[in-house]
Amino acid sequence: MNLALFSPDEISHPLPRSDRRARHVLDVLHGTVGTQFDVGLVNGPRGKATVQSIDAEAISLAFEWTVPPPAADPITLLIGLSRPQTARDILREATTLGVSAIHFVATEKTEPGYAHSTLWRDGEWQRHVLAGAEQAFSTQVPTVTADSKLAAALTTLPPEVLRLALDNYEATAPLAGYAGWRDASPATPVVLAFGPERGWSPRDRQELKTADFPFVHLGSRVYRLETAVIAALTLVKSARGTWSA
Amino acid sequence: MNLALFSPDEISHPLPRSDRRARHVLDVLHGTVGTQFDVGLVNGPRGKATVQSIDAEAISLAFEWTVPPPAADPITLLIGLSRPQTARDILREATTLGVSAIHFVATEKTEPGYAHSTLWRDGEWQRHVLAGAEQAFSTQVPTVTADSKLAAALTTLPPEVLRLALDNYEATAPLAGYAGWRDASPATPVVLAFGPERGWSPRDRQELKTADFPFVHLGSRVYRLETAVIAALTLVKSARGTWSA
Numbered sequence: 368m369n370l371a372l373f374s375p376d377e378i379s380h381p382l383p384r385s386d387r388r389a390r391h392v393l394d395v396l397h398g399t400v401g402t403q404f405d406v407g408l409v410n411g412p413r414g415k416a417t418v419q420s421i422d423a424e425a426i427s428l429a430f431e432w433t434v435p436p437p438a439a440d441p442i443t444l445l446i447g448l449s450r451p452q453t454a455r456d457i458l459r460e461a462t463t464l465g466v467s468a469i470h471f472v473a474t475e476k477t478e479p480g481y482a483h484s485t486l487w488r489d490g491e492w493q494r495h496v497l498a499g500a501e502q503a504f505s506t507q508v509p510t511v512t513a514d515s516k517l518a519a520a521l522t523t524l525p526p527e528v529l530r531l532a533l534d535n536y537e538a539t540a541p542l543a544g545y546a547g548w549r550d551a552s553p554a555t556p557v558v559l560a561f562g563p564e565r566g567w568s569p570r571d572r573q574e575l576k577t578a579d580f581p582f583v584h585l586g587s588r589v590y591r592l593e594t595a596v597i598a599a600l601t602l603v604k605s606a607r608g609t610w611s612a
Numbered sequence: 613m614n615l616a617l618f619s620p621d622e623i624s625h626p627l628p629r630s631d632r633r634a635r636h637v638l639d640v641l642h643g644t645v646g647t648q649f650d651v652g653l654v655n656g657p658r659g660k661a662t663v664q665s666i667d668a669e670a671i672s673l674a675f676e677w678t679v680p681p682p683a684a685d686p687i688t689l690l691i692g693l694s695r696p697q698t699a700r701d702i703l704r705e706a707t708t709l710g711v712s713a714i715h716f717v718a719t720e721k722t723e724p725g726y727a728h729s730t731l732w733r734d735g736e737w738q739r740h741v742l743a744g745a746e747q748a749f750s751t752q753v754p755t756v757t758a759d760s761k762l763a764a765a766l767t768t769l770p771p772e773v774l775r776l777a778l779d780n781y782e783a784t785a786p787l788a789g790y791a792g793w794r795d796a797s798p799a800t801p802v803v804l805a806f807g808p809e810r811g812w813s814p815r816d817r818q819e820l821k822t823a824d825f826p827f828v829h830l831g832s833r834v835y836r837l838e839t840a841v842i843a844a845l846t847l848v849k850s851a852r853g854t855w856s857a
Binding site for chain 2 (some may be wrong): 369460463464465502503504505541542543544584585586587588589590591594597598601602604605610611612
């Protein structure tokens, strides 16, 4: 854990010893009163926490915030609802790379059972985005949803957004070198759409075309969905000049 | 399995039913005599295999090669010997992305026990590179070693090679936008060096400097080693104009 993230309502109470951040302090850092470690507020500032007291039940911390919140990278992912293990990897990795929102959407080829996974039912997804942000040493945690259909999600997009759908089968232009970046500033919001493991259906593609999504590809190699997400985000951030931020 | 890869000595004998490619034909494709599927020769051509016969012990195949071998992407990875699970992911993902060689090398901060993992001792690593190439629908399978020290590996590099070491701590220039690409053709061999999970030691850095490796970084975010490898390969291939090949 490079950084321990807290929500605003968590910083005014002692942390139970069973809490994952308390375990980090006690078991990994072997912390005692006075131990300091890196902390962040979700989508807020970063700073240091100092252990104030440790008792049989909980540890108390004092927080000092010194680093302002990171500039948001306005990238939204629309992803066909995928196998839970694939979705876990995407939640963690896309958050590490830095995005504003991740919407898993039901597509025609989505396996309906995936929506009933413990990942979505029990809020387990939150653990993966927090782990991704803590890995990145960033407080930026994306908005996540998994309860919309593709068509419904497409109708809620704001108009001034650069849209791209990844499609290895129908796309004729590569994402690398996509000409649309030239006129866009790094602050222009981007929506990247990825099909589920089984790909887009003809109806999905029609919905994306109606919503003004050009199709782009990643070349002739075939990637696992989670690898394609990492590579596409890397290419988009590189093209926008925000990779090294 | 998008593509079933074979070595040249395997195509003249029937495949035992327990072989992973036979299982693919029988269990996934529900193949019968006449079933065709995509095959490749390791670092050779691609084509189709047709099932000739199926008996209690084995299946027989006829091969037809129609697609010439892919152009090699002359990228070598030098990676500090990592946790076996990290190394498995890197073997698979780097092969999917396309590289010529992956050398895991002992560095000062390498955990010595990692070299004795079943991954290296029992040849398990071969399974992961084959899976990575089959995922990519490519016959390009990299050379892999895991028995050298960093210093020894550095002495065996050919002179006309573009060298870069990833280092989040000491690098002052970002890999994205690295100026050295401007004078290099896509055919110029590249060596990318990554430290193990615990990073480079001062002595490792000195050895890399002596071997003319400039240090570059991936920005302020902190990535898992396997994510850094995917992102760096994406940036390098994009800069060389070979991403969409």
